Amino acid sequence: MTAVPDLPILAADDSMLSRKFGREVANYFSGSPLNRVSFLRSDHAFLNAAFAHPSTSFLLLDNYSPLAKDTANLAYVGKDDVLPLTGPEPFKKTEAEQIKSFNSAVTQPIILFLGLDEKKKGFEYREYRGNPYFAIDVTPKGSIEEKAKSVIEAVKSKQGVSFIPGGRLLTLNAPEAAIYAQARALLDWNARSPFCGGCGERTMSVNAGTKRVCPPTDLAGVSEGGEPKQRADCPTRHGVSNLSFPRTDPTVIMAIVSSDGTKLLLGRGKRYPPGWYSTLAGFLEPGESIEEAVRRETWEESGVHVGRVVIHSSQPWPYPANLMIGAIGQATPDGETINLGNDPELEDAKWYTFDEVREAMGGSAVAFGEPVPDGEKGKLRIPPQTAIANRLMAAVIEGYLGASPKI
Structure with missing residues (x-):
């Protein structure tokens, strides 16, 4: 029998609109407790600091199944648990440097920045405060298969957590359901969009997992230290339509x-x-x-x-x-x-x-x-x-x- 989680309800107010139409409804999968601060996703100094901070929570998903304590509560891990897969500084290079070093033969783990929990004040960056949240796709695949497996086995060995299977997860408490929905939708989009719609070549994830770009060069098959190969011209590299965005x-x-x-x-x-x-x-x-x-x-x-x-x-x-x-x-x-x-x-x-x-x-x-x-x-x-x-x-x-x- 499925338990019915508490639904997120916005606080009552005495505004004109609320008096006319009643309290705003926040349905399940909405009402996230995180401030997405989406404008900071391209700030790699911010991403590096957030990734390394001891207050940061990482949500792991294996084939879209989240790590959880039980069917109602997600489980989060710390930076040390994900280092074998991500390395210590996955955002060290700028976006331009990442694009220049693109290698289509190497699988990179998708690391999503989800936002800041402003109710907790452990992390500060300029005027922004709150504990950072990331989601990481640990599905074993491509050249990261063995590293992903090692992370999965290590976290599964911890008492009281497991990856919740199931096609549609509707039992989480409401705030964490919203966090899971954001992570799942973005990881699914990245997985479904490995190729460019303009030229058919492989794309790469940028902007902390929320955009994909078609790089002009590729290091696949190039000897170490060699110049990257130029890829064929692509219409997505002209004008303002040079990025692929998540679909809704x-x-x-x-x-x-x-x-x-x-x-x-x-x-x-x-x-x-x-x-x-x-x-x-x-x-x-x-x-x-x-x-x-x-x-x-x-x-x-x-x-x-x-x-x-x-x-x-x-x-x-x-x-x-x-x-x-x-x-x-x-x-x-x-x-x-x-x-x-x-x-x-x-x-x-x-x-x-x-x-x-x-x-x-x-x-x-x-x-x-x-x-x-x-x-x-x-x-x-x-x-x-x-x-x-x-x-x-x-x-x-x-x-x-x-x-x-x-x-």
Whole structure:
């Protein structure tokens, strides 16, 4: 049975917007406790100092599985634990020097700078204070395979930690889930982007793991001390488009309310566990607004026509790089008939009363793929609170569409 972690909730305030729309919602995988200070990722003096500081925490991921104490708490290691893989000064060279010494035959470990925990004041750099956090990909591969294996075996020998397996990790406490989401998404992007989209040559990671560049030269096959080989001209080296950035795929996910405001439209995918229904969802297409995507996807999947659409909240979803944009829409009075004949994506779709959804929310929290407890089979099952689908349903049945919510 999956435990439901506490969700991050921003502090209440008395601002005009909060009085009008209620407290801001921070969904699971958001609400990171770290200040990313993204402008310092190119400052190698900062990165070197942060990497070497005794207060720094390193999160290790082996094939995207994080090192953890248990399913709710990540485990962090210190600098000495990662030195066999990273060396003592991985940011000693400037970015320009790293690009000049690029060797496509040598695998470099991906080292991500995640940010500073400003609640802890052990590290200082100019006016910035807070304990640094890094994430390192220790997946054994290429020329670093043996070094990565040695790091993995050394940390696994420590009592009480292990790499948590599983395709979708939804059991971490909320702040660490956000840290893991940032690390996983960036490591996945680096792993999926080894080649340049302009010329097909190998790229290299820069900016503390958040950008990739196509170097103009390569030391692969060059004798020690020799001049690097010039690579073919590449369109990414001209103008301002000389870097590759992490991708984020926007996806709409929507709670659709009946025209009379008493029922919710839920759909069932073909691979869902028994009894599972959820809100509808789909990818945004180029040249399409969020509101248009909600209406299009709802009609394509269920045949239901949607009128007014309101954006509720969003959720980063690092599997691998989605941003779930949560919306609430209302069906038109003459558009509520369900028709699954347009897009065969759904196995079924139904209108459920608020009471039926409320009862499902009171059931046991069962994550995707887990068995349904005895005595609850045959009942409506919905995603757990870690999913934005659940939060959208809760918002509707708790009165989001009624009078202005209170803080």
